[in-house]
Amino acid sequence: MKKQYIQCRLITVTxxxxxxxxxxxxxxxxxxxxxxxxxxxxxxxxxxxxxxxNPHTHIFMSVEDKSGAVKNWxxxxxxxxxxxxxxxxxxxxxxxxxxxxxxxxxxxxxxxxWANSIxxxxxxxxxxxxxNILESQLGSRxxxxxxxxxxxHPRLGAEPGQSGYWSVPSQHSLVESGVSxxxxxxxxxxxxxxxxxVAPFQDWARDLYVMRQQNFMKDDPLFLYCIPPGxxxxxxxxxxxxxxxxxxxQRVTVxxxxxxSNWRLIHLDGREQIGQVTGNDNNPLFFGRGLGRWEGDSFVxxxxxxxxxxxxxxxxLPHTSQLxxxxxxxxxxxxxxxxxxxxxxPGAYTREWKSAWTLLWVANKDLxxxxxxxxxx
Numbered sequence: 494m495k496k497q498y499i500q501c502r503l504i505t506v507t508x509x510x511x512x513x514x515x516x517x518x519x520x521x522x523x524x525x526x527x528x529x530x531x532x533x534x535x536x537x538x539x540x541x542x543x544x545x546x547n548p549h550t551h552i553f554m555s556v557e558d559k560s561g562a563v564k565n566w567x568x569x570x571x572x573x574x575x576x577x578x579x580x581x582x583x584x585x586x587x588x589x590x591x592x593x594x595x596x597x598x599x600x601x602x603x604x605x606x607w608a609n610s611i612x613x614x615x616x617x618x619x620x621x622x623x624x625n626i627l628e629s630q631l632g633s634r635x636x637x638x639x640x641x642x643x644x645x646h647p648r649l650g651a652e653p654g655q656s657g658y659w660s661v662p663s664q665h666s667l668v669e670s671g672v673s674x675x676x677x678x679x680x681x682x683x684x685x686x687x688x689x690x691v692a693p694f695q696d697w698a699r700d701l702y703v704m705r706q707q708n709f710m711k712d713d714p715l716f717l718y719c720i721p722p723g724x725x726x727x728x729x730x731x732x733x734x735x736x737x738x739x740x741x742x743q744r745v746t747v748x749x750x751x752x753x754s755n756w757r758l759i760h761l762d763g764r765e766q767i768g769q770v771t772g773n774d775n776n777p778l779f780f781g782r783g784l785g786r787w788e789g790d791s792f793v794x795x796x797x798x799x800x801x802x803x804x805x806x807x808x809x810l811p812h813t814s815q816l817x818x819x820x821x822x823x824x825x826x827x828x829x830x831x832x833x834x835x836x837x838x839p840g841a842y843t844r845e846w847k848s849a850w851t852l853l854w855v856a857n858k859d860l861x862x863x864x865x866x867x868x869x870x
Contacts, residue, residue, distance in 0.1 A: 523679040526709040526716065527569075528597040528607040536566060536606070537593045545573050545583040547863055550620075552586065552611070554594070567605045568594050570620055574732065574861045578630060579622045586611075586619060627661055627731055630855050637827040639790075642740070647790050647824040649736035649745065657856045658750065659830050660733030664850035666808035667692065667725055667836070678731075680808025682706055691810070698811045698841040705809030713804055719865035721755040723779040724796075724805030724818060725834045728852060732861045745785060745792075750860035759783040759794050766797060777814055779803050792822040813840030828854040 524530065538556035552568040570576065573583075586592065591614040599605035611619050623629065639647040651657045666680030669692050675683035682688060688703045705712065714720035722730055732750030739746065743762040749755045757780040766784055768776065777800035785794045796818045799805070805812045819835040833849040836842065 523677070523681060523709055524597070524607050525681070526711045526713075527599060527601075528605075529600050530597045532598045533596060533609070534598055534606060535593065535595045536568075537591065538566070540586050540588055540590045540592060541565065542588070543583055543586055547572055547574070548865060550576055552592075552594075552608075554592065564604060566594075567603075568596070568608050568611070569605060570608050570611075571622060571626075572863070574863060575622060575626050576620060578626055579620075581620055586613075590614070592619075630858065631661065631853060632856065634828060635856070639824040639826055642738075646787055646792075648738065649792060649822060649824060649830070650738055655857065656859050657854055658733045658735040658858065658860050659728075659852040660731075660750070660855050661853040662729050662832075662850050663852075664848070665729055667806035667810050667834075667848045669693070670847045670849055676808065679710065680729075680806065681709065682808075691808075692836075693843045693846050695841055695843055701811045702809055710809055713809065714802060715752065715804060719753050720803045721779040722749075722752050722805075723757075723781065723799060723803045724812070724816070725820070725832075725848065726804065726806050727752070727755075727757065727780075728832050728850075729807045732863055733855060734852075735860050748860060750863055752863075753865040754860075754863055755780075757783065759785040761785045766795065768798070777801075781816070781818070788821075790823055794818075794820040794822070796820070811841050812838050815840040828856075830854070 536554070536556050538554040540552060541555050542553035544551040544553070550570040550573050552570070554566050554568060555563050556566055557563050593612045594606065594608050594610070596606040596609040608620065610621065613619060640652045641647055665678045666676055668674060672690050674687040674690055677683070682691075685703060685706055688706060689699055691702070694702065710716065715722050721727075727734060727747065727749055730749060730751030734750065735748040737746040737748060743760065745759040745761070747757040747759065760783065764784070766782055768782070777798055779800060779802070781796035782798040783794045783796040785792060787793070797816070799812065799814060799816045801812065801814055804810070805816065815838050817837040819837075821831075821833040823831040825831055830852045831849065832852060833847060835845060835847050837845045
């Protein structure tokens with residue numbers, strides 16, 4: 494009997510999750526992509542379920558209206574990773590607890606809201622996070638020079654016996670160097686009139702960029718289908734990157750904390766920049782075919798062979814299969830990695846252009862354990 498009850502409960506929860514998630518199978522998305530921030534509601538009800546899973550935590554609550562009818566609502570929050578960074582846990586809210594939630598409604602009309610605030614019956618706030626939650630992971634800083642390999646090249650990763658990764662990008666989207674435009678952490682412009690200044694777009698590419706911006710990135714394949722964030726975008730994701738240098742194999746593997754915990758290979762063995770029968774053959778790739786070399790203290794990566802199925806930057810800048818990237822990674826000291834990328838895509842832009850930002854070292858920690866949808870139904 495108990496086994497039957499558990500199976501029935503699992504089926505019920507799965508059905509509820511499917512009903513809420515089916516219209517919007519998002520990864521880590523801008524709030525405005527899914528929720529209408531001009532329509533805010535306040536709900537009071539009892540917690541029925543806590544779904545502590547990527548890409549966003551959900552609390553399910555039963556809300557009774559004035560007629561006595563009960564409706565189940567899904568309350569969306571930040572990812573479990575960020576909530577745990579803030580000190581919260583899956584058992585912070587008990588099943589049956591009475592809470593009051595305020596936030597914007599889902600654009601598709603389903604019973605979902607984003608939680609701007611959650612207040613318990615005793616008046617205490619829960620699941621609130623500071624704006625600088627990402628920076629909070631940096632901890633106390635130890636200054637020093639960039640660590641080096643025996644051959645003199647700076648280490649892109651941690652020293653032997655230590656751990657760490659790169660995060661907290663100083664720029665959240667591709668913007669041509671020397672151009673100043675205001676945007677949020679998802680690359681959404683504060684003023685859409687700035688769109689033409691972001692990059693030397695061809696007309697069709699600028700119009701597509703504007704459309705994506707006005708749609709709040711709701712068509713982003715990373716959000717919809719967990720497509721890897723190739724190109725410079727992997728250095729804009731919130732959960733960082735880690736360099737695994739393998740001199741014996743003449744390659745560098747770049748591991749991601751976001752997306753679907755994807756990785757990218759960069760070869761240093763002087764191979765031709767074409768498909769390899771023993772590798773990826775001639776298929777265009779999400780991360781392209783990258784060849785690396787050292788120029789002084791800078792690690793330079795030349796990549797081509799990209800497909801068009803991903804967005805290569807936050808903010809929705811288009812690219813074509815003609816995309817060619819030259820990336821420069823320079824570890825200037827223990828805590829700072831300079832990233833510069835030259836974009837050459839004659840299919841989408843009128844000329845070559847550059848963008849650059851820095852990432853900061855998160856010492857003594859491993860990449861967050863993130864999988865895009867955590868096997869949601």
